[in-house]
Amino acid sequence: GRRTLGLCLAGTLAATSSGGWRVARAAEGEVPAASAWFKDADQGFEEEESYLRFAGIEEGPVDRVKRWGRSAIRSARAGVCVTLCTCEYAWLLRKDLSNDPDAEAAEWNRVHDRCAARVRDLCYKNGGVYIKLGQHVASLQFLIPENYVKTMRPLQDETCETPAEEIREIVRSDLGAYPEEVFSHFDYKPIASASLAQVHTARTNDGEKVAVKIQHAGLLENSRADIATVDFFVRHLRKIFPKFDYAWLAKEMRINLPRELDFTREGKNCEMCRDILKESGHDVATPRIRWDLTAPRVLTMEFMEGVKLNDVEGIRKLGLDVGDVAYQLCDVFNHMIHIKGVVHSDPHPGNIFVRKNERTKRAQLIILDHGLYAKLTPEFRINYCKLWKSIIIPNPEELREAARAMNCEPLHRLFASILTCTRWGQIAKGDFGATVQSEDNYDHIRTNYRHYLVKITELLASLPRAIYLLLKTNHCIQQANFDLGNPVNADIIRMRKCVQGVNEARREADKSWTTLCHVWLETLHM
Numbered sequence: 001g002r003r004t005l006g007l008c009l010a011g012t013l014a015a016t017s018s019g020g021w022r023v024a025r026a027a028e029g030e031v032p033a034a035s036a037w038f039k040d041a042d043q044g045f046e047e048e049e050s051y052l053r054f055a056g057i058e059e060g061p062v063d064r065v066k067r068w069g070r071s072a073i074r075s076a077r078a079g080v081c082v083t084l085c086t087c088e089y090a091w092l093l094r095k096d097l098s099n100d101p102d103a104e105a106a107e108w109n110r111v112h113d114r115c116a117a118r119v120r121d122l123c124y125k126n127g128g129v130y131i132k133l134g135q136h137v138a139s140l141q142f143l144i145p146e147n148y149v150k151t152m153r154p155l156q157d158e159t160c161e162t163p164a165e166e167i168r169e170i171v172r173s174d175l176g177a178y179p180e181e182v183f184s185h186f187d188y189k190p191i192a193s194a195s196l197a198q199v200h201t202a203r204t205n206d207g208e209k210v211a212v213k214i215q216h217a218g219l220l221e222n223s224r225a226d227i228a229t230v231d232f233f234v235r236h237l238r239k240i241f242p243k244f245d246y247a248w249l250a251k252e253m254r255i256n257l258p259r260e261l262d263f264t265r266e267g268k269n270c271e272m273c274r275d276i277l278k279e280s281g282h283d284v285a286t287p288r289i290r291w292d293l294t295a296p297r298v299l300t301m302e303f304m305e306g307v308k309l310n311d312v313e314g315i316r317k318l319g320l321d322v323g324d325v326a327y328q329l330c331d332v333f334n335h336m337i338h339i340k341g342v343v344h345s346d347p348h349p350g351n352i353f354v355r356k357n358e359r360t361k362r363a364q365l366i367i368l369d370h371g372l373y374a375k376l377t378p379e380f381r382i383n384y385c386k387l388w389k390s391i392i393i394p395n396p397e398e399l400r401e402a403a404r405a406m407n408c409e410p411l412h413r414l415f416a417s418i419l420t421c422t423r424w425g426q427i428a429k430g431d432f433g434a435t436v437q438s439e440d441n442y443d444h445i446r447t448n449y450r451h452y453l454v455k456i457t458e459l460l461a462s463l464p465r466a467i468y469l470l471l472k473t474n475h476c477i478q479q480a481n482f483d484l485g486n487p488v489n490a491d492i493i494r495m496r497k498c499v500q501g502v503n504e505a506r507r508e509a510d511k512s513w514t515t516l517c518h519v520w521l522e523t524l525h526m
Contacts, residue, residue, distance in 0.1 A: 070218075071225035074126045081122045082233045085115040086240060112147035120151050128219045129226040131155055131195040132260075133253060139472045143418065143456060156348075159193040166217035167200075174295035179212075182293065186212070194350070196260060196371070201303060208302075210290060213263065215297040220261055227254050243454050245461050252468055256345075260371040263299035267291065269370035270301070276340050282332050283357055285366045306353030306366050310483040318356045320363040323487035325354055326480070328365055330493040333477055337470070338385050338497040339504070341376035345469040347476045349483070374469045378505070380406070384470070385501040391416055392495045394430040406467075411459045414452065418459075419471070421478075 088111050097104035123134035137144065138152035162170075167188065171179045179186035183202040190198040191211075196219060200212045234250040259265055267289040274286040285304065293300035307314030309329070315322055329352070336342045344367070351369035356362075376384070383405040390399035403412030413424045420427060460468075481490050506515055 067221055071222060071229075074130075074222065074226065075229045077122055077125055078229050078233060081118050082237070085118060086237065088115060089241070109147065112145045113151070116145075116148045116151035119148070120155065123152075123155055126226070127160060128195070128216060129223055129253075129257060131160070132257070133230065135195060136249075136253070136472075139475060141421075141475060143460060143471070145453070155195075159198075160195070160216060161190060161193050161198060162214070162217045164188040167214055170214055170217060170297055174298045175293065183210075183212075192350070197263075202300075204290070204293065204300075208290075210293070210300050211287065211303045212293075213299040213301070215261065215263065220297060223257060223261060227257060244457050246457070248460050248465070248468065252465070255465075256372055256469075262296050264294060264296055266299055266369075266371045267294055267301070269373050272342070272373075273336075273344070273367060273370055276336060276342060277332065280335055280339070282335065283328070283360065283362065283364050284332055285355075285364055286370070287366075287368065304353065304355075304366050304368065306355035308349045309352040309354060309365075309480055310349040311354075312484060315354055315363070318354070318363075319361075320354065320356055322484050325363045325365075326484045326486075326488045326490075327493070328363060329480055330477060330488060330490045331497075332365060333473065334494050334497040337376070337473070338381065338388075338494070338501040341378065341381040343374040343376065343466065343469050343473055344370070345372040345374060345473055347473060347480070349480065352480075372469070374466050376466055380464060380466060382502060382505045385498040387416075387419075388494060389498040389502060391420060391427060392491055392498070394428060396428070406464060407462050408459055411455060411462075414455055414459055415463075418456070419474070 092107060092111050095107070097107060119137075120134060123130040134152045134155040138149055138156055141149050168178050171177075171182065175182050179188075179202070184205050184207070185203040187201045190200050192199040197213050197215045200214065202210050202212050204210055230253055231250045234247055238245050238247060270286050270289055274284075277284045277286075287301035287304055290300040290302075307318065309325070312322055315325055329347075333344065333347060336344060346369060347367075351367065353366040353368060355364050355366060357364040383402050386398060387402035387406065389395075390402060399416065400409060400412055403409045403415060408415050413427075416427050417424050478490060481488065
């Protein structure tokens with residue numbers, strides 16, 4: 001017990017003194033190892049190029065010292081939170097409650113609740129990147145204790161607003177002039193705000209109404225220090241609790257956050273999405289990017305109006321069929337994943353609007369946010385298709401083969417249960433939810449989660465990195481279908497796309513008449 005406490009306190013001291021200043025200096029790019037992070041993120045930064053200079057941010061000595069001080073304070077808060085939580089879990093693990101399972105479960109729940117509340121409060125106090133991390137944690141249903149998921153959910157509705165004066169400075173720094181000089185009209189009152197940015201309406205000098213997405217002040221400057229802090233504590237916690245390795249969470253943050261903070265990348269993602277869906281014939285709209293008014297922290301795009309994806313009454317008032325909206329949603333995102341190998345990682349209702357296409361009189365989806373995408377390798381995409389196909393049409397051998405290719409064969413039953421939110425016994429019998437998994441399944445998983453915690457941690461460490469975003473996307477689509485009243489069978493739509501993805505790969509690999517006929521018959525059957 002004393003050794004664990006000593007390690008915790010030593011870790012906190014390291015983070016808030018030399019470690020804290022080190023992660024603060026990492027934001028300047030002065031720590032050599034940090035320069036590799038953006039290479040991992042495929043951002044293309046050169047080692048000798050300052051990260052802040054990339055975004056056109058100029059800092060004097062006083063500003064730099066202030067930023068180091070803020071980073072040290074933020075790291076200290078994180079250190080205190082991690083130390084208290086670590087001590088609670090270390091103390092709990094020393095208790096022998098094996099003779100009373102009910103008391104043991106209750107004690108674990110109490111500790112999870114207290115620690116989750118501390119982490120949530122830390123996210124609120126530090127803001128910015130920490131809010132984003134908390135939102136990500138809230139989406140990891142059945143991957144981490146349910147207490148954390150529930151406690152972090154309020155962060156998904158958390159909005160922060162950057163004052164007008166700071167907005168003016170960001171636009172001046174990135175676009176070379178103040179908003180009133182760049183635009184003929186600029187509304188300083190944001191129409192939407194999220195953890196990383198807020199959106200303003202404006203009118204360009206050529207008369208076009210646009211939406212201007214502006215990154216929150218200080219977010220970019222603090223991001224490297226925040227990433228380094230989270231990575232530091234996750235690595236040290238792994239030394240204290242070897243069986244509970246959440247290094248994958250820190251790695252996801254280290255790789256994906258820089259991508260989301262570069263708004264020029266988001267603009268390119270938006271155009272990529274438009275091209276993919278136009279080629280496939282889907283009726284989906286994405287905003288046109290105004291590249292002449294776009295920079296790393298400022299994204300200017302066509303202003304598009306519609307109702308939110310989960311606004312059932314609003315959809316009906318437009319004279320649209322809710323079932324058609326749900327079908328298009330499931331079809332579009334499954335097509336992107338299983339056919340094109342592209343994953344939009346955050347398709348929640350705030351990022352997707354619905355409007356009526358006056359030409360077809362049908363619903364048209366508008367995908368507004370394109371901050372984070374993942375690209376699947378052809379091999380991974382095919383194995384993922386096979387995995388889902390073998391779950392929906394039960395085929396234990398094909399499931400085991402696909403799981404082996406994804407490096408999780410020993411735990412393939414657990415993985416299938418997490419993927420579908422369904423007990424393995426039902427999956428094996430082909431009796432898993434047609435439109436949405438039952439509340440009974442959720443209760444069963446929540447009740448028994450603690451018994452599988454070590455195995456789940458082991459599973460997550462072995463899976464390819466892309467699977468984390470896929471799990472999040474699957475959950476968002478499933479939840480959206482639920483919010484619309486479950487009007488479509490999402491599993492059938494997914495199965496068709498999986499079969500199509502597998503068959504297209506087979507046709508490319510073997511163009512013999514036998515294969516072509518077999519593929520044609522299977523496609524016809526679907």
